Amino acid sequence: MSRLIKEYKTINAQDDILLFPETADNLNNWTAMITGPPNTPYEGHDFKLYISIPDAYPNSPPMVKFHREAMPHVNVNYETGEICLDILKGEWSPVYNLLYTVQSIERLLSEPNADSPLNLELGILMREGDKTAYDSLVRYYLQRQK
Amino acid sequence: MKVRVKEVYPIFAWSWDTYTESTDLHNNDPLHNKYPNKINNETYTFLKNYRNDIDDVCGICRVSYNGVCPNCKMPGKSCPLVVGTCNHNFHYHCIYRWLDTVNSKGLCPMCRQEFTLKPDVVINAKHTQKFMELISKNRERRLMMEREERELNDDLNMDEEDEVTRDAIDNAAGATEAWTQVPQDISDEEEDMTYDDPIE
């Protein structure tokens, strides 16, 4: 737990990062805001991440989700917001921290991975190499939510 | 001039002897080779480690090597430091707890090589036995996981030869694919499909 307090202090000292615990006296649940990377269909949109910290942290990875039905992405289950990312599963290392995790998810938006699709249709579009359709469909979902 | 010493405040500092490559470093460093007698090897190592240890923290708990892991109160003997063969240092308690998880697969959190204690490092000596046990436990775990995976693949291959099972898998896959919209009534749907202009 004391490591989380350290992370909290570091993150708090930087004002350009939108990563904060739900309440200052409970560091088990965090929220983060990430911005859609430029030159992706996510550009111009912000996304909220829900982070919950397991007791075994940092020996177990944090559990991170998008809001349900908010993230059309090949590695995200659209219905539940569940994310498929190696460092959130088997490739986790205790030297990673919350900030690194959030940054990795931000990177996932510009680097989708067709090998582990949680969104089957977007997976097909990626494997077919139909980037036009992928971007169009993603934009449709994002715009529709507004 | 006469100076009278009134009081003396001795100051001590200690640091874990993570001494690893510093001998080579020292010998190859022209700055120190110029004055080989002014600063002896041991002092150099100590100073180097001490300086590094101020910046260097255990990658797992983010506390200085000379500090304590989250579960300890007194730095020093009760919360020792260990040095890996890969030259990554951790509090003994931190790295042990990590390597004891299934997640770790026995790998160093920094470089993802199998974590073993660096031989011939004084501070490692006390822990060699315990880490050897942990390493063999992790190797066994890995072998077991590989075996399970192989068996699972074999099972899947066998199923594919079996018509009935394959149909069952197909149906299951179909069910997960159509997550949101469950067709309300299959017979209804089939009626709908008889449009005026049938699709070839």
Added chain:
Amino acid sequence: MAPSGRRTSTSRLIGYGAALTIAIGTTAWLLWNSSKDEDKDMRATNTSQLYKSKCIIVTNSASDSPNIKWAKILADPNVVLIIPPKVEFPQSAYENHVVDSKDIYKIIHCNTMAGVWACVKSLKKDELVLNSNDLGENVPVDIVRYVKHISNVEDMTSVLDEVE
């Protein structure tokens, strides 16, 4: 002391009675009213649109037609257009193609036919409108699992009437 006490209890009793009557009355009225609303809703769905949302695959015969008012069709929040490969859908070639910029996101362009079907499956609209003669390939058999109804129309102009 005693008579005044009795009077209070009597008036209290009357008060309770009145309150109870009002409560029952209101409940009954509310129930009746809501059932009337329900009737109205049922009638609306039965008469107007059976399938609320539509996914239209725009093929050449439709995109070339100057009579289809795409802007009007796309103003419907439940309509999506899918443009298959090699189909031109110039957004300003004809007057009827000038789509409001806030609706442009509802036009999904695809470079492959596999992409077209993946989009249809993802969108899961109630009705899929297409012209199979134009498409030049069969509708995949599993599409029926993702839409409630497939309308195969020769002349896309009729789509407009349906939407209106």
